[in-house]
Amino acid sequence: MRLATWNVNSVRARVDRVIAFLDRSGTDVLAIQETKCRDEQFPVGAFEAAGYEVAHTGFSAWNGVAVVSRVGLSDVETSFAGQPGFAKASADAAGVPTLLDAAPPVEARALGATCGGVRVWSLYVPHGRAVGDPHYAYKLAWLAALRDEAARWLAADPAAQVALTGDWNVIPLDTDVYDPAAFVGHTHVTAPEREAFAAFERAGYTEVTREHLPAEHLYTYWDYQQLAFPRNKGMRIDFAYASPALRDRVTGVVIDREERKGKGASDHVPVILDLDA
DNA sequence: ATGGCCGGGCCTCCCGGA
Numbered sequence: 001m002r003l004a005t006w007n008v009n010s011v012r013a014r015v016d017r018v019i020a021f022l023d024r025s026g027t028d029v030l031a032i033q034e035t036k037c038r039d040e041q042f043p044v045g046a047f048e049a050a051g052y053e054v055a056h057t058g059f060s061a062w063n064g065v066a067v068v069s070r071v072g073l074s075d076v077e078t079s080f081a082g083q084p085g086f087a088k089a090s091a092d093a094a095g096v097p098t099l100l101d102a103a104p105p106v107e108a109r110a111l112g113a114t115c116g117g118v119r120v121w122s123l124y125v126p127h128g129r130a131v132g133d134p135h136y137a138y139k140l141a142w143l144a145a146l147r148d149e150a151a152r153w154l155a156a157d158p159a160a161q162v163a164l165t166g167d168w169n170v171i172p173l174d175t176d177v178y179d180p181a182a183f184v185g186h187t188h189v190t191a192p193e194r195e196a197f198a199a200f201e202r203a204g205y206t207e208v209t210r211e212h213l214p215a216e217h218l219y220t221y222w223d224y225q226q227l228a229f230p231r232n233k234g235m236r237i238d239f240a241y242a243s244p245a246l247r248d249r250v251t252g253v254v255i256d257r258e259e260r261k262g263k264g265a266s267d268h269v270p271v272i273l274d275l276d277a
Numbered sequence: 278a279t280g281g282c283c284g285g286g287c288c289t290c291c292c293g294g295a
Contacts, residue, residue, distance in 0.1 A: 009294085010284055034294090036284065061285045062293075127294065169295075188295070223295065224282035232279095235295075261279045267294085 001071060001116050001275045002026055005165035005238060006259075007033040007124070007221075007268035011066070014266055015043045019050050021259060021270060028071045029115040030270075031122030031165045035064030042066065057108045064108050065124050065166070071116035079106050082145045086126065086138045110146070118246060118275075119153070123166030128187035136187060139169070143196035151203040154243055162243040164205065167268065169237055170197040172207075175216035176236035188237065205241035209271055212253035220255055221268045229260050238271050249275040 004027045008014045011032060022030060035042060035058050042056045051070045057078035058064030067073065087104035109124040123146070128139040146164070153162055171188045174180040183189045201207070219234025228234065242250060254272040259265060 013284060034284095129293085129295090171295095183295095186295080221295075222279095227279090227281050230279050230281090237295080257279095265279095267283080 001028050001118075001277070002272055003029045003031075003115075003118065003120065003163060003165070003275060004270045004272040005031040005033070005122065005240060006270040007167040007238065007266060009034050009036070009266040009268065011035040011064070012037055012041065012043060014264065015046050017259075017264060017266075019046055021256070022050060022052065022068075025256065025270070025272060027270075027272065029067065029069040029118070029120055031120055031163075032066040032068065033064075033122060033124040033167045035066055036061050037064055055111060055113045057111050059105075059108050062107075063124055065111045065122040067111055067113040067115065067120050067122050069113070069115035069120075073113050073115050075112075075114045077112040078108070078110075080110050080112065080121070080146060080149045082149055083110060084138060084141045084145055086135065109142070117161060119160060119162045121162070121164050121166070123164060123168070125167060125169045127169050128193070131185065131187060131190060139187075140192055140196050143193075144199070147196070147199045147203050150200065150205065150241075154204045159245050160243050161246040161249070162205075163246055163273070164200065164241040165239070165271075167237060168197060168239050170194060171235050171237060172197050172210075173216075176219075178217070178219075178233040178235070188235070200241045205243060206247045207239050208242045208247055208250045208273065209238075209240050209253045209255075211247075212250065213255065218255055220271055222260055224267055238268055240271065240273055242273075246275070249277070251276050
């Protein structure tokens with residue numbers, strides 16, 4: 001079985017490319033991030049015509065995550081228990097808060113579905129925007145809540161096959177980016193973010209893309225600006241944490257760099273896991 | 278060649294992305 005994750009940066013703008021990728025790669029289950037559409041706007045027909053079932057959650061032009069599968073798709077959850085929400089602070093002209101938002105809305109950043117016996121989570125971790133921004137605190141809280149919940153899943157069933165795949169928006173190592181000096185003081189590389197990412201290892205999960213592709217300077221994202229891709233100025237931010245039972249099934253990992261080429265590419269490329277049987 | 282931001286909506290400007 002082939003299980004892949006891909007931040008497509010708008011599924012409507014990219015649908016032909018995504019279908020072509022599924023066909024070319026033989027991917028059975030794809031976790032998609034940044035669909036950038038509401039449920040009724042998702043091009044379900046194109047996926048169904050290609051033989052895939054679709055589960056999607058999206059509330060606006062922002063975020064949006066999906067799982068598509070040709071090996072079954074059931075028990076869909078459109079958020080994880082305890083997933084924090086986010087809302088811009090509202091204020092009047094004098095800067096005084098006008099609304100105490102006790103329950104900010106949960107965003108479309110996590111979708112879980114069972115496909116071919118694997119609990120697949122498509123995850124779009126909050127960006128953080130800037131160190132000290134409310135979005136940065138949201139990012140750390142979001143990762144901590146996910147880790148706590150993922151630990152509970154394993155405690156409830158140590159044999160569970162769980163894949164936590166997606167765009168993690170964290171650069172775990174200095175060798176995961178073209179120029180670490182350029183990121184000093186920015187998000188993605190701070191110690192709290194790296195700690196929040198590494199905490200999944202202590203919760204019992206293994207980041208299997210690193211396990212199978214340990215080489216330095218292997219990137220999954222290149223900015224659209226300043227010829228980042230031809231100059232290979234990228235970063236590695238798309239990962240897959242696997243539970244012990246799933247880790248044992250991973251026979252190989254592929255970063256599909258070809259997908260960044262040509263017109264109409266997403267700024268991220270697919271990351272593919274090959275599973276035995 | 279792998280090529281100089283892109284996508285979506287408040288749509289000819291602005292926001293968010295990273």
